Amino acid sequence: xxxxxxxxxxxxxxGVLALYAQPDLDDGKVxxxxxxxxxxxxxAQYPNYRLFVALDGHxxxxxxxxxxxxxxxxxxMPSAIAEDVxxxxxxxxxxxxxxxxxxxxxxxRLAGCYKLALSSNRKRKDAHAFYESLxxxxxxxxxxxEI
Numbered sequence: 001x002x003x004x005x006x007x008x009x010x011x012x013x014x015g016v017l018a019l020y021a022q023p024d025l026d027d028g029k030v031x032x033x034x035x036x037x038x039x040x041x042x043x044a045q046y047p048n049y050r051l052f053v054a055l056d057g058h059x060x061x062x063x064x065x066x067x068x069x070x071x072x073x074x075x076x077m078p079s080a081i082a083e084d085v086x087x088x089x090x091x092x093x094x095x096x097x098x099x100x101x102x103x104x105x106x107x108x109r110l111a112g113c114y115k116l117a118l119s120s121n122r123k124r125k126d127a128h129a130f131y132e133s134l135x136x137x138x139x140x141x142x143x144x145x146e147i
Contacts, residue, residue, distance in 0.1 A: 003061060003096050005103040008051040010037055015060025016053060019086045024124065048078075048111065054087070054100050062087040062096045066104055068111045080108035082118040085127075101134050 054062035
C-alpha cells in the first residue's frame with residue numbers, strides 16, 4: 001500500500017466531499033466546494049481541530065477529522081475525538097482505514113491525550129468490527145439530540 005496521511009488543505013476538499021457523498025455516510029448530500037471552503041477556514045479558529053486526508057498519489061482515498069480538547073478533569077490531560085472517518089468504498093479492506101486510525105492514535109499520543117474516542121452509526125456493524133479489531137472498545141453510551 002502506497003497511501004500517505006497528511007493534514008488536508010483546501011486543494012483536498014473536492015476529494016473529501018466525494019468521500020462524504022458515499023451512501024454509507026452522506027448519501028450524495030454534501031456541501032458545495034465553496035461552502036466547504038468557508039467551513040474549512042473556520043477550522044483555524046479551533047487550535048486543535050484538523051482534517052486529515054489519506055492519499056494514493058494525488059487521489060483522496062480516505063479522510064477523518066481529529067479534535068484535541070483540553071480538559072480541567074483528568075488532571076488536565078486532553079482527550080481526542082475522531083470524526084467523519086471514511087474510506088472510499090472501492091478501497092475498503094485494503095488497510096487504509098487501519099493506517100488512518102494508527103495515524104490518529106499517534107497524533108492523540110503526541111498531544112498527550114489520555115483517550116481517543118469516536119462514534120459510529122449503530123447500523124454500521126462492519127465499521128464496529130473494524131474499530132474493535134484496532135483495539136477500540138465500546139465505552140459508555142452516546143446520546144444525541146438532533147436539532
